[in-house]
Amino acid sequence: MNQAQQANASPGSDDEAFKRELVQLIPHLRAFARTLCGDPAAADDLAQDAMMKAWDARASFQMGTNMKAWTFMILRNQFYSEKRRSWRQSQLDQEAAERTLVAVDNPEAPVALDELRQGLAMLPPEQREALILVGAGGFAYEEAAEICGCAVGTVKSRVSRARRALHAILEGGAYDRDGEPAGDAMRSILADAERLSTVR
Protein backbone atom coordinates (compact mmCIF):
# COMPACT_ATOMS: atom_id res chain seq x y z
CA MET A 1 0.00 0.00 0.00
CA ASN A 2 2.73 2.41 0.97
CA GLN A 3 4.65 1.54 -2.10
CA ALA A 4 1.61 2.11 -4.25
CA GLN A 5 1.13 5.51 -2.68
CA GLN A 6 4.73 6.42 -3.32
CA ALA A 7 4.41 5.29 -6.88
CA ASN A 8 1.44 7.61 -7.19
CA ALA A 9 3.26 10.49 -5.59
CA SER A 10 6.46 10.35 -7.57
CA PRO A 11 5.01 10.89 -11.04
CA GLY A 12 3.58 14.18 -9.78
CA SER A 13 6.91 15.49 -8.57
CA ASP A 14 8.62 14.16 -11.68
CA ASP A 15 6.06 16.06 -13.70
CA GLU A 16 6.91 19.24 -11.84
CA ALA A 17 10.62 18.84 -12.48
CA PHE A 18 9.96 17.96 -16.07
CA LYS A 19 7.75 20.97 -16.54
CA ARG A 20 10.27 23.34 -15.02
CA GLU A 21 12.93 22.10 -17.38
CA LEU A 22 10.58 22.18 -20.34
CA VAL A 23 9.58 25.79 -19.65
CA GLN A 24 13.22 26.80 -19.69
CA LEU A 25 13.63 25.20 -23.08
CA ILE A 26 10.75 27.08 -24.70
CA PRO A 27 12.92 29.99 -25.92
CA HIS A 28 15.32 27.54 -27.55
CA LEU A 29 12.53 25.54 -29.14
CA ARG A 30 11.13 28.77 -30.55
CA ALA A 31 14.50 29.74 -31.98
CA PHE A 32 15.04 26.34 -33.58
CA ALA A 33 11.50 26.33 -34.97
CA ARG A 34 12.09 29.77 -36.44
CA THR A 35 15.10 28.53 -38.34
CA LEU A 36 13.10 25.61 -39.71
CA CYS A 37 9.87 27.41 -40.60
CA GLY A 38 10.92 30.92 -41.25
CA ASP A 39 7.51 32.38 -40.66
CA PRO A 40 7.37 33.37 -36.95
CA ALA A 41 3.70 32.44 -36.47
CA ALA A 42 4.13 29.03 -38.07
CA ALA A 43 7.29 28.57 -36.02
CA ASP A 44 5.46 29.23 -32.78
CA ASP A 45 2.75 26.76 -33.76
CA LEU A 46 5.45 24.19 -34.38
CA ALA A 47 7.20 24.97 -31.11
CA GLN A 48 3.90 24.66 -29.23
CA ASP A 49 3.12 21.34 -30.87
CA ALA A 50 6.58 20.08 -30.00
CA MET A 51 6.23 21.29 -26.44
CA MET A 52 2.95 19.40 -26.06
CA LYS A 53 4.35 16.28 -27.67
CA ALA A 54 7.24 16.42 -25.24
CA TRP A 55 4.83 16.87 -22.35
CA ASP A 56 2.67 13.94 -23.46
CA ALA A 57 5.75 11.78 -23.87
CA ARG A 58 7.28 12.80 -20.55
CA ALA A 59 6.95 9.28 -19.18
CA SER A 60 9.43 8.09 -21.79
CA PHE A 61 11.98 10.75 -20.94
CA GLN A 62 14.72 9.86 -18.52
CA MET A 63 15.29 12.73 -16.15
CA GLY A 64 18.92 13.69 -16.02
CA THR A 65 19.53 13.05 -19.70
CA ASN A 66 19.70 15.84 -22.24
CA MET A 67 16.21 17.25 -22.46
CA LYS A 68 17.21 19.96 -24.88
CA ALA A 69 18.40 17.45 -27.46
CA TRP A 70 15.33 15.31 -26.81
CA THR A 71 12.88 18.18 -27.35
CA PHE A 72 14.76 19.41 -30.41
CA MET A 73 14.44 15.93 -31.89
CA ILE A 74 10.70 15.97 -31.23
CA LEU A 75 10.39 19.38 -32.81
CA ARG A 76 12.37 18.35 -35.85
CA ASN A 77 10.36 15.16 -36.35
CA GLN A 78 7.18 17.13 -36.00
CA PHE A 79 8.37 19.62 -38.60
CA TYR A 80 9.25 16.98 -41.17
CA SER A 81 6.13 14.91 -40.63
CA GLU A 82 3.99 18.00 -41.15
CA LYS A 83 6.03 18.80 -44.20
CA ARG A 84 5.44 15.37 -45.66
CA ARG A 85 1.73 15.81 -45.14
CA SER A 86 1.64 18.77 -47.43
CA TRP A 87 4.52 19.12 -49.84
CA ARG A 88 3.20 22.44 -51.02
CA GLN A 89 3.93 23.84 -47.64
CA SER A 90 7.62 23.39 -48.31
CA GLN A 91 7.54 25.94 -51.07
CA LEU A 92 5.83 28.39 -48.78
CA ASP A 93 8.36 27.58 -46.10
CA GLN A 94 11.18 28.33 -48.45
CA GLU A 95 9.72 31.67 -49.37
CA ALA A 96 9.03 32.46 -45.77
CA ALA A 97 12.53 31.42 -44.81
CA GLU A 98 13.95 33.82 -47.31
CA ARG A 99 11.94 36.61 -45.81
CA THR A 100 12.33 35.82 -42.16
CA LEU A 101 14.54 33.29 -40.52
CA VAL A 102 14.26 35.61 -37.59
CA ALA A 103 11.55 38.12 -36.71
CA VAL A 104 11.80 41.10 -38.98
CA ASP A 105 9.97 43.41 -36.61
CA ASN A 106 13.18 44.35 -34.87
CA PRO A 107 14.30 47.62 -36.42
CA GLU A 108 17.59 47.43 -34.56
CA ALA A 109 18.60 44.16 -36.17
CA PRO A 110 21.78 44.91 -38.10
CA VAL A 111 21.57 44.70 -41.85
CA ALA A 112 23.94 41.76 -41.98
CA LEU A 113 21.42 39.49 -40.26
CA ASP A 114 19.13 39.84 -43.20
CA GLU A 115 21.85 38.71 -45.55
CA LEU A 116 22.78 35.82 -43.33
CA ARG A 117 19.14 34.75 -43.30
CA GLN A 118 18.99 34.84 -47.05
CA GLY A 119 22.26 32.97 -47.32
CA LEU A 120 21.00 30.29 -44.93
CA ALA A 121 17.80 29.96 -46.90
CA MET A 122 19.87 29.03 -49.93
CA LEU A 123 21.51 26.07 -48.20
CA PRO A 124 20.07 22.57 -48.51
CA PRO A 125 17.83 22.00 -45.47
CA GLU A 126 19.98 19.26 -43.98
CA GLN A 127 23.06 21.46 -44.14
CA ARG A 128 21.20 24.41 -42.70
CA GLU A 129 19.87 22.47 -39.75
CA ALA A 130 23.25 20.88 -39.00
CA LEU A 131 24.95 24.27 -39.04
CA ILE A 132 22.30 25.82 -36.83
CA LEU A 133 22.33 23.01 -34.27
CA VAL A 134 26.10 22.98 -33.96
CA GLY A 135 26.93 26.56 -34.76
CA ALA A 136 24.11 28.34 -32.95
CA GLY A 137 22.24 25.82 -30.79
CA GLY A 138 25.34 24.85 -28.86
CA PHE A 139 25.07 21.14 -29.56
CA ALA A 140 28.01 18.80 -29.87
CA TYR A 141 28.28 16.88 -33.13
CA GLU A 142 27.13 13.73 -31.33
CA GLU A 143 24.00 15.43 -30.03
CA ALA A 144 23.23 16.98 -33.41
CA ALA A 145 23.59 13.54 -34.99
CA GLU A 146 21.10 12.15 -32.52
CA ILE A 147 18.65 14.96 -33.19
CA CYS A 148 18.90 14.54 -36.96
CA GLY A 149 18.96 10.76 -36.84
CA CYS A 150 22.19 10.41 -38.77
CA ALA A 151 25.82 9.50 -38.23
CA VAL A 152 28.21 11.87 -36.47
CA GLY A 153 30.42 11.95 -39.55
CA THR A 154 27.45 13.00 -41.64
CA VAL A 155 26.77 15.93 -39.34
CA LYS A 156 30.42 16.95 -39.45
CA SER A 157 30.51 16.98 -43.21
CA ARG A 158 27.17 18.79 -43.45
CA VAL A 159 28.39 21.48 -41.07
CA SER A 160 31.61 22.00 -42.92
CA ARG A 161 29.90 22.06 -46.29
CA ALA A 162 27.32 24.48 -44.95
CA ARG A 163 29.98 26.81 -43.63
CA ARG A 164 31.89 26.81 -46.88
CA ALA A 165 28.75 27.32 -48.92
CA LEU A 166 27.47 30.09 -46.68
CA HIS A 167 30.80 31.82 -46.84
CA ALA A 168 30.83 31.59 -50.62
CA ILE A 169 27.27 32.88 -50.85
CA LEU A 170 27.93 35.85 -48.60
CA GLU A 171 31.28 36.60 -50.14
CA GLY A 172 30.02 36.35 -53.67
CA GLY A 173 26.77 38.16 -53.05
CA ALA A 174 25.02 35.31 -54.84
CA TYR A 175 21.79 35.87 -52.94
CA ASP A 176 19.02 38.12 -54.14
CA ARG A 177 19.84 41.71 -53.53
CA ASP A 178 18.76 44.98 -54.91
CA GLY A 179 21.73 45.72 -57.05
CA GLU A 180 24.22 46.24 -54.26
CA PRO A 181 27.79 45.27 -54.90
CA ALA A 182 28.88 41.73 -54.15
CA GLY A 183 30.93 41.22 -51.02
CA ASP A 184 29.03 43.82 -49.03
CA ALA A 185 27.31 41.18 -46.97
CA MET A 186 30.60 39.70 -45.87
CA ARG A 187 31.98 43.12 -45.10
CA SER A 188 29.05 44.06 -42.92
CA ILE A 189 29.17 40.69 -41.17
CA LEU A 190 32.85 41.19 -40.47
CA ALA A 191 32.22 44.69 -39.19
CA ASP A 192 29.43 43.48 -36.92
CA ALA A 193 31.47 40.58 -35.62
CA GLU A 194 34.25 43.01 -34.81
CA ARG A 195 31.82 45.25 -32.98
CA LEU A 196 30.29 42.32 -31.11
CA SER A 197 33.60 40.90 -30.04
CA THR A 198 34.51 44.21 -28.44
CA VAL A 199 31.14 44.54 -26.73
CA ARG A 200 30.96 41.07 -25.24
Place this chain on the structure above:
Amino acid sequence: MSDGENAKRGRPSRERHADDMIEQKPSGERRKSSVALDEARLRQQAIGVRLRQMFDQVVNEDVPEEFLDILRRADSRSSEKG
Protein backbone atom coordinates in the same frame (compact mmCIF):
# COMPACT_ATOMS: atom_id res chain seq x y z
CA MET B 1 41.05 47.59 -44.38
CA SER B 2 43.88 45.94 -42.53
CA ASP B 3 42.49 42.47 -42.37
CA GLY B 4 45.73 41.12 -40.99
CA GLU B 5 45.32 43.30 -37.94
CA ASN B 6 41.70 42.35 -37.61
CA ALA B 7 42.63 38.72 -37.72
CA LYS B 8 45.00 39.15 -34.81
CA ARG B 9 42.59 41.17 -32.77
CA GLY B 10 39.82 38.77 -33.61
CA ARG B 11 41.62 35.89 -31.98
CA PRO B 12 40.70 36.36 -28.34
CA SER B 13 37.00 36.43 -29.13
CA ARG B 14 37.39 33.19 -31.01
CA GLU B 15 38.85 31.69 -27.88
CA ARG B 16 35.87 32.72 -25.85
CA HIS B 17 32.75 32.15 -27.80
CA ALA B 18 33.29 31.49 -31.43
CA ASP B 19 33.75 28.04 -32.76
CA ASP B 20 35.04 26.35 -29.68
CA MET B 21 32.27 23.78 -29.87
CA ILE B 22 32.94 23.14 -33.50
CA GLU B 23 36.60 23.01 -34.21
CA GLN B 24 39.10 22.73 -31.49
CA LYS B 25 42.37 23.37 -33.17
CA PRO B 26 45.46 22.42 -31.24
CA SER B 27 47.12 25.59 -30.05
CA GLY B 28 50.31 24.68 -31.89
CA GLU B 29 48.44 25.21 -35.08
CA ARG B 30 47.95 28.82 -34.20
CA ARG B 31 51.50 29.77 -35.02
CA LYS B 32 51.87 32.03 -37.98
CA SER B 33 50.43 30.51 -41.06
CA SER B 34 49.52 32.33 -44.19
CA VAL B 35 47.52 35.53 -43.88
CA ALA B 36 44.98 34.08 -46.26
CA LEU B 37 44.29 31.24 -43.87
CA ASP B 38 43.90 33.69 -41.00
CA GLU B 39 41.46 35.67 -43.02
CA ALA B 40 39.42 32.65 -44.01
CA ARG B 41 39.26 31.68 -40.38
CA LEU B 42 38.25 35.14 -39.33
CA ARG B 43 35.48 35.11 -41.86
CA GLN B 44 34.16 31.75 -40.72
CA GLN B 45 34.35 33.00 -37.17
CA ALA B 46 32.42 36.12 -38.10
CA ILE B 47 29.69 34.02 -39.68
CA GLY B 48 29.61 31.86 -36.56
CA VAL B 49 29.16 34.88 -34.32
CA ARG B 50 26.37 36.15 -36.53
CA LEU B 51 24.66 32.79 -36.64
CA ARG B 52 24.59 32.62 -32.88
CA GLN B 53 23.37 36.17 -32.68
CA MET B 54 20.52 35.38 -35.03
CA PHE B 55 19.51 32.37 -32.94
CA ASP B 56 19.94 34.16 -29.63
CA GLN B 57 17.80 37.01 -30.80
CA VAL B 58 14.84 34.64 -30.81
CA VAL B 59 15.95 32.92 -27.61
CA ASN B 60 15.95 36.30 -25.89
CA GLU B 61 12.47 37.23 -27.03
CA ASP B 62 9.76 37.08 -24.39
CA VAL B 63 7.97 33.75 -24.52
CA PRO B 64 4.39 34.34 -25.66
CA GLU B 65 1.95 33.75 -22.81
CA GLU B 66 0.22 31.19 -25.01
CA PHE B 67 2.99 28.66 -24.43
CA LEU B 68 2.60 28.75 -20.68
CA ASP B 69 -1.19 28.70 -20.95
CA ILE B 70 -1.07 25.54 -23.00
CA LEU B 71 1.23 23.91 -20.51
CA ARG B 72 -0.93 25.00 -17.60
CA ARG B 73 -4.00 23.52 -19.24
CA ALA B 74 -2.17 20.26 -19.91
CA ASP B 75 -1.00 20.23 -16.34
CA SER B 76 -4.46 20.59 -14.86
CA ARG B 77 -5.71 17.93 -17.25
CA SER B 78 -3.15 15.45 -16.03
CA SER B 79 -3.67 16.32 -12.37
CA GLU B 80 -7.38 15.70 -12.77
CA LYS B 81 -6.62 12.27 -14.11
CA GLY B 82 -4.01 11.51 -11.47
